[in-house]
Amino acid sequence: MNILVCISKVPDTTSKIAFSDNNTKFDTNGVQFIVNPYDEWYALVRALEIKEAQGGKVTVINVGLADNDPTIRKALAIGADDAVRVNVDPQDALSTAKQIAAHAKEGGYDMILCGKETIDYNGSQLGGMIAALMDQPYISYASKLDMNGNTATIERDIQGGKEVIEVATPFVLSAAKGMAEARIPNMRGIMAARTKPLNVIEPIEASNATEIVSFELPPAKGDCKYIDAENPGELLELLRSEAKVL
Amino acid sequence: MSTIVYVNTNKGNVNKASLEAVSYAAQMGGEVIAVQFGDADSSELGNYGADKVVKVALNEFQPDQISKTLQKAADENGADTFVLSHDFSGKAIAPILSAQADAGLVSGAVALPSGDGTIKKAVFSGKAFAHMKINTPKRVISVLPNSIEKKEVGKSAAESSMDAVAASASLTVKEQKMESTDLPLTEGEKVVSAGRGLKGPENWGMIEELAKELGAATACSRPVSDMDWRPHHEHVGQTGVAIRPNLYIAVGISGAIQHLAGVNQSKVIVVINNDPEAPFFKSADYGIVGDAFEVVPKLLEKAKEMSFND
Numbered sequence: 001m002n003i004l005v006c007i008s009k010v011p012d013t014t015s016k017i018a019f020s021d022n023n024t025k026f027d028t029n030g031v032q033f034i035v036n037p038y039d040e041w042y043a044l045v046r047a048l049e050i051k052e053a054q055g056g057k058v059t060v061i062n063v064g065l066a067d068n069d070p071t072i073r074k075a076l077a078i079g080a081d082d083a084v085r086v087n088v089d090p091q092d093a094l095s096t097a098k099q100i101a102a103h104a105k106e107g108g109y110d111m112i113l114c115g116k117e118t119i120d121y122n123g124s125q126l127g128g129m130i131a132a133l134m135d136q137p138y139i140s141y142a143s144k145l146d147m148n149g150n151t152a153t154i155e156r157d158i159q160g161g162k163e164v165i166e167v168a169t170p171f172v173l174s175a176a177k178g179m180a181e182a183r184i185p186n187m188r189g190i191m192a193a194r195t196k197p198l199n200v201i202e203p204i205e206a207s208n209a210t211e212i213v214s215f216e217l218p219p220a221k222g223d224c225k226y227i228d229a230e231n232p233g234e235l236l237e238l239l240r241s242e243a244k245v246l
Numbered sequence: 247m248s249t250i251v252y253v254n255t256n257k258g259n260v261n262k263a264s265l266e267a268v269s270y271a272a273q274m275g276g277e278v279i280a281v282q283f284g285d286a287d288s289s290e291l292g293n294y295g296a297d298k299v300v301k302v303a304l305n306e307f308q309p310d311q312i313s314k315t316l317q318k319a320a321d322e323n324g325a326d327t328f329v330l331s332h333d334f335s336g337k338a339i340a341p342i343l344s345a346q347a348d349a350g351l352v353s354g355a356v357a358l359p360s361g362d363g364t365i366k367k368a369v370f371s372g373k374a375f376a377h378m379k380i381n382t383p384k385r386v387i388s389v390l391p392n393s394i395e396k397k398e399v400g401k402s403a404a405e406s407s408m409d410a411v412a413a414s415a416s417l418t419v420k421e422q423k424m425e426s427t428d429l430p431l432t433e434g435e436k437v438v439s440a441g442r443g444l445k446g447p448e449n450w451g452m453i454e455e456l457a458k459e460l461g462a463a464t465a466c467s468r469p470v471s472d473m474d475w476r477p478h479h480e481h482v483g484q485t486g487v488a489i490r491p492n493l494y495i496a497v498g499i500s501g502a503i504q505h506l507a508g509v510n511q512s513k514v515i516v517v518i519n520n521d522p523e524a525p526f527f528k529s530a531d532y533g534i535v536g537d538a539f540e541v542v543p544k545l546l547e548k549a550k551e552m553s554f555n556d
Contacts (some may be wrong), residue, residue: 011409013484037484037535093351094344119484119507121369121376123353124332128309128341137415138309140338150505153420158307159263159334159432160256161424165417176483178478199388209350209382213364216375224517224527229536233548235516238532244513245436245493246554 001056001147001169003047005080006114008036009064009071013030013119019215026120026215029064035074038115041182042175047113048079049180050147059107063090063099069198076193077185083196088203093121095206097129102204104134110169111152116141116176124174131172139171143178183211248325250316253291253299254335255284260291262391262433263331269294269396270389271329273358280403281319283312283410292403294396297422298323299403304410307335311413318411320347332388333432340388349384356511357486371484371507376393392490393433393511399504419541425479434463436493439482439509441467443498443519447475452542453497459549465489467499483508498538501526518542 011017011031016197019029035044047058060075062068063086066207072083084103090096104112112134117124124140131138141157150169157176185193227235249271253264260282271278272295282288282295300319304311316328316339328343330336332354346353356375357366364377365387431437436457438457444450450464457464464480466519471481482489484507494512499505501517501524509515510529517530520537534541 011370013371013507015370017370019374033307043485092342097341097345119371122367122371123351124337125341125344125351125353129345131415132310132313132342132345135414137417138338139417140309143336157334158431159254159261160420161422163307163419163423164421165419167417167500170417177481194507207381209344209348210352210378210380213362213377213379215369216366216374216377221529222531224530224533227428227532227534229534229541232518232534232536233551235532235534236545236548236552239321239514239516240495240552243493243531245514246552 001050001054001059001110002108002109003051003056004109004112005039005044005047005060005075006112006130007039007044007059007060007062007072007075008118009033009057009062010036010118010120011070013037017217022216024213034073035071035187036115036118038117038175040078041077042177042179043113043115044075044078044080045180046145046175054147059084061086061100061103063088063096064077065089072198073193074185075202076196076198078114079189080185081196083198085198085200086203087200092208092210093123093125094129094209097126097133098206099203100126103201104130110150112172116119116174127172127174134170134172136170137167139165139167139173141176142173143176145173145179208245247327248323249274249276249278249327249329250320250323250325251278251280251296251310251338251555252316252330252339253280253282253330254355255282255286258286259468260288261331261333263333265290265294266331266394267331267389268389269446270295270358271295271396272399272509273397274327277323279319279323279325280395288405289402290441292401295399295400295401295402297401299405301405301407302410302532306419308416309338309342309414310415311410313339313346314413315408316343317346319408322399326384327486328386330386332390336388340386344386347384347386348382349386350380350382351388352378352380353388354390355387358394368511372488373512390490392435392492415552423459429463431463431465431480434485434489435491437465437489437491438461438462438495438497439467439499440470440497441499442469448474449539456542456546458551459546462493462495462553467505476492496526497542498533500524501529
């Protein structure tokens with residue numbers, strides 16, 4: 001199996017979120033960047049497991065500038081064989097998907113995996129867009145993926161439950177909890193990652209279908225109103241009369 | 247302007263999230279064409295603002311086929327905007343539509359487009375909002391469930407039907423495992439959730455009873471689902487589902503940042519925990535510091551007395 005895994009560089013989960021330039025730019029000051037957890041824990045690790053069982057190759061792809069390279073090296077340290085970076089600053093999901101699809105059309109991949117969403121823009125967009133651009137089936141929110149020859153058996157979340165489906169390669173999938181357990185890179189992996197190929201390719205022409213005009217922080221939370229544990233019934237009274245949610 | 251709304255059905259009913267999408271489109275203005283997949287009573291669609299209802303007899307969830315059918319409906323009606331719910335169905339279909347129609351997509355909108363055309367959505371796992379602009383002539387908007395007030399307008403929509411467009415990228419559905427619950431977590435306006443503080447799965451009876459009495463869905467924290475005390479679909483948080491109910495009651499959950507990422511957009515948060523230092527209290531509107539095994543039974547008794555579930 002020849003597998004392409006899309007990885008995004010995102011701020012660490014615990015980052016303080018702040019904006020600069022009159023709330024138009026994310027303030028990266030003091031922010032630590034990581035591989036998007038769903039791309040790493042679920043998509044990449046499951047791709048590696050399939051490769052280990054059946055042979056083949058795992059390539060990671062990222063759209064971004066040279067300052068993304070340390071994040072890409074982390075994916076190589078976990079076990080990807082090589083990496084591709086499309087040398088453009090991503091501003092929008094559709095243009096990013098076009099960059100990845102342009103590479104994937106040349107690459108002859110059996111499957112393309114990504115995480116269910118990124119933890120920065122929470123779009124859940126990329127995988128479906130790549131699938132449509134490649135005219136391949138898209139399986140979203142997959143929690144299990146098993147290969148039998150060229151046929152995949154996949155469990156996916158649908159509204160109101162889960163569904164088991166079968167699909168032949170090639171396909172595109174977004175990975176959710178249950179796919180695999182996170183792996184921590186070992187010293188050997190980290191050393192090997194330094195010399196694995198990281199190929200930088202130039203972007204195709206693709207305009208931004210959307211743009212962020214400004215950011216806004218939610219209003220500060222008021223103080224918690226405490227209710228006496230001896231008389232918790234008062235809570236329900238307040239939820240009805242004050243908060244008006246009951 | 248005409249808008250195509252994707253309407254999805256489950257067990258013969260139109261999903262509540264789809265009604266919200268119809269109401270969103272109606273409040274944007276222009277003609278609203280609701281394209282309903284699967285057989286269900288569609289009378290509510292007009293009530294929430296659909297001018298036309300187009301029924302498609304396709305019961306399987308085939309995202310490529312659904313997307314191409316929505317495109318065809320758009321072409322036939324001269325529509326330039328697609329509205330979907332940002333639920334599991336919408337998350338699968340919206341990006342396909344976006345790429346096929348070369349239309350910008352804003353996913354998880356929490357408000358109607360403002361005067362300058364920008365659309366507000368949550369980013370950084372609920373820690374901030376972005377105002378987004380779509381640059382393409384066609385646009386796709388998916389609406390975060392339970393963020394839009396749906397308005398009854400009492401229209402009755404003209405009904406017609408169309409065939410699903412054949413698609414190349416199809417899947418073979420082998421098995422469905424639908425949840426038995428009547429109230430799916432993502433559609434619940436009220437949610438009662440519990441964590442490790444409950445000590446074991448045998449103690450969930452009082453949580454279920456309280457939820458039932460309040461007309462709420464039940465949820466749990468990650469450790470609880472990892473230990474199989476509760477089914478995985480109840481897990482809310484960063485790796486589980488993200489929800490936005492009007493009322494979220496958390497019992498025996500400390501409130502780690504990963505849990506908050508799944509619930510921090512709830513309108514009112516109540517935290518019940520015996521540890522006054524639990525970080526969750528910082529995000530709570532109401533708090534009770536006390537033993538869940540004493541507090542919850544008293545709440546239940548009071549809830550029965552006030553009888554919310556009539």
